[in-house]
Amino acid sequence: MSKKMNVESFNLDHTKVNAPYVRLAGKTKGEHGDVIYKYDLRFCQPNKEHMEMPALHSLEHMMAEFIRNHHDGVVDLSPMGCQTGFYLSLINDSDYDRVLDVLTKTLGDVLEATEVPACNEVQCGWAASHSLEGAQEIARKMLAKREQWKEVFA
Numbered sequence: 846m847s848k849k850m851n852v853e854s855f856n857l858d859h860t861k862v863n864a865p866y867v868r869l870a871g872k873t874k875g876e877h878g879d880v881i882y883k884y885d886l887r888f889c890q891p892n893k894e895h896m897e898m899p900a901l902h903s904l905e906h907m908m909a910e911f912i913r914n915h916h917d918g919v920v921d922l923s924p925m926g927c928q929t930g931f932y933l934s935l936i937n938d939s940d941y942d943r944v945l946d947v948l949t950k951t952l953g954d955v956l957e958a959t960e961v962p963a964c965n966e967v968q969c970g971w972a973a974s975h976s977l978e979g980a981q982e983i984a985r986k987m988l989a990k991r992e993q994w995k996e997v998f999a
Contacts, residue, residue: 853883854925859891863999864929865990867945879936881920884944887930888987895928900979902971903961905931907980910962911954915947945994955984 850856853871870885889895896904901924908931909922920934935944958977966972 854885857885861998862887862891863993863996864888864890865987865993866997867941867948867994868997869941870932872939880939882935882939884933884935885930886933886948888983889929891927891929896983897976897979898928899974899976900983901928903964903975903977903980904955904983906961906963906969906975907955907958908951911958912947912951914954915950916943945991948994949988949991952984952988956981956988 864887866885866887868885868887869882871883873881873883875881905922905924912922912933913919916935916938918936918938920936921932922934923932925931933944933948938944958981961975961977961980963969964972964975969975
């Protein structure tokens with residue numbers, strides 16, 4: 846990795862991180878003073894494990910819906926294409942410990958869920974690809990390692 850890339854995560858040495866973790870991946874200041882904070886919510890160890898698509902898809906639906914019950918500054922929650930985590934973007938909130946608390950509550954909501962929100966052909970582009978049980982297993986594993994979330998590197 847000699848050349849600096851435009852995408853922040855492409856400059857991260859994925860062989861040195863120790864998932865699960867929650868990492869501030871960047872911040873962008875808008876022309877009117879608002880700041881977007883982008884967090885790397887890494888659930889799986891890169892290049893060693895990944896989330897299966899139906900479970901990842903359901904977890905995305907649930908987290909995207911439930912996280913907004915705990916934080917009113919959510920801009921976006923998106924899955925990583927590598928299937929190892931999510932990006933969370935917040936506006937005007939740099940409180941890292943609050944982010945950890947919000948994620949803890951959101952994953953708790955996932956464990957309590959009895960269905961996947963918007964899991965139908967009207968509201969979802971691939972409604973056949975979901976797994977509530979799979980999403981809950983991922984959430985359970987992430988929560989079980991809550992004490993590790995602040996440690997990005999081994």
